Amino acid sequence: MSTDATALFLTSDEIASLAGPADYVDPVREGYRERGDGAPAEPRTTLFNDDPAGMLTGYLAILPETGAMGGYTYAAGFGGRDAHFALPIFDAESGDPLALLDGASMNPLKxxxxxxxxxxxxxxxxxxxxxxxxxxAQARGQVRAAATVRDFDRVEVYSPTQAHRESFAAEMNEALDATVAAVASSAAAVEGADVVVTATNASEPVFxxxxLEAGAHVTAMGQYHPEKRELDATTIERATYVPDLRDRVTQDAGSFIHAMEEGVVDEAHIHAELGEVVAGHADGRTNPDEITVFDSGGTAIETVAAGxxxxxRASDEEVGEEIPFAPASRAMD
Structure with a gap:
């Protein structure tokens, strides 16, 4: 009979102390490279409830070279009208539990x-x-991470509430080397931009x-429901379209689904998964005037890699609390 295993429980505050935005990028890139080379990952499964209103979501990935596998699960809404994120991490070779993470602070960073x-x-x-x-919070996470891979001189932010966009601009001016300005419309932000990031919960296109200028890149990260579409059919039609996971595109990538319904694209318009590009199995950008889209609906690839x-880091710094896990064999003894 197997003996008890132990896992490291990490609180959200402990996680916040362990790593900053730049620390997440390389592990997540490696996770996508592994996915491009064939690592298993599945799109999210979401269960919706009407009364009380809420949703329960989960997704899975195995990253053999990283040495970890796991599933991200979160509940949002219901009576508490909030969300909570739980991430178990298992050893990819032995299957033993390694950690259980409270994912609140890591969510916008991963x-x-x-x-x-x-x-x-x-x-x-x-x-x-x-x-x-x-x-x-998701927009903050996107901008701070984006600034680690490109040397931006200027950032323009738009959101419908003036006070929110001005507060965001003031905060990001302190955090980044770039000049950050709040603007009065999405068109003012997008016009002339080399990179556009959408981080909303919009049900209708946000620009x-x-x-879009020739040569622009768009990262859309609020695209995880068939009825949510931050991007219009024109953007999808003009772009080289790269999702995080191909299998989720017709399931919950609302902008692409809507563009198919309008008849401007079909599934052949899906260029490649991001992992295939990162691993070198598919081209990314091939010319300076090409418009590209990364549709980031959320996967366990980035979550397990970050976890x-x-x-x-927590093991090295002796952070966290060890908790016991009994093996399944005990239940059958």
Whole structure:
């Protein structure tokens, strides 16, 4: 009979102390490289409930070379009207539990890292002007990570509430070397931008695809429901389209689904998964005038990669609490 295993429990505050935005990018890039070379990953499964209103979501990935596998699960809404994130990490060779993470503080950072990997793989190397639509925690994570892979001179932010976008600009001016300015419309942000990041929960497109400059790259990260579409059909049609996982595109990539319904694209328009580009199995950008889109709906690739990095750091720094896990064999003894 197997003996008890132990796992390291890490609180959100402990995780926040272990790593900053730049620390997530390389592990997440490696995770996508492994996916491009064939590592297993599945799109999210989401269960919706009407009364009380809420959703339960989970997704899975195995990263053999990273040495970790796991599944991200979160509940949002319901009676508490909030969200909670749980991430178990297992050893990819033995299957033993390694860690259990409270994912609240890491969530915008691991998602931002996925966006940064998309920018690094697809945006022009000389990109200096960044537009961001959205001003919440996810937008902050995206911008801070993006600044680690490109040397931006200027960032323009738009969100519908003036106070929110101005507060975002003031905070990011302190955090970044770039000049960050709040602007009065999404068109003002997107016009002339080399990179556009959308970080919203919008159900309708947040900018007009005709405004995109030749050579622009778009990272859209609020695309995880068939009825949510930050990008219009014009943007999808004009772009080399790269999702995080091909299998999720017709399941919950709302902008692509809508573009198919309008008849401007079909599934053949999916260029490659991000991992295939990172691993060198598919081209990224091939010319300076090409428009590219990374559709980042969220996967366990970035989550498990980030979780393993945090576990390793916590182990080295003796952070966290050891908790016991009984093996399944005990239940059958």
């Amino acid at each position: 998602t931002g890292a996925a966006g940064a990997v998309g920018i690094d793989a697809l945006a022009r190397r000389d990109a200096t002007d960044l537009a961001v639509i959205g001003s919440g 007009d695809g005709d405004v 393993k990095m945090l576990y390793d």
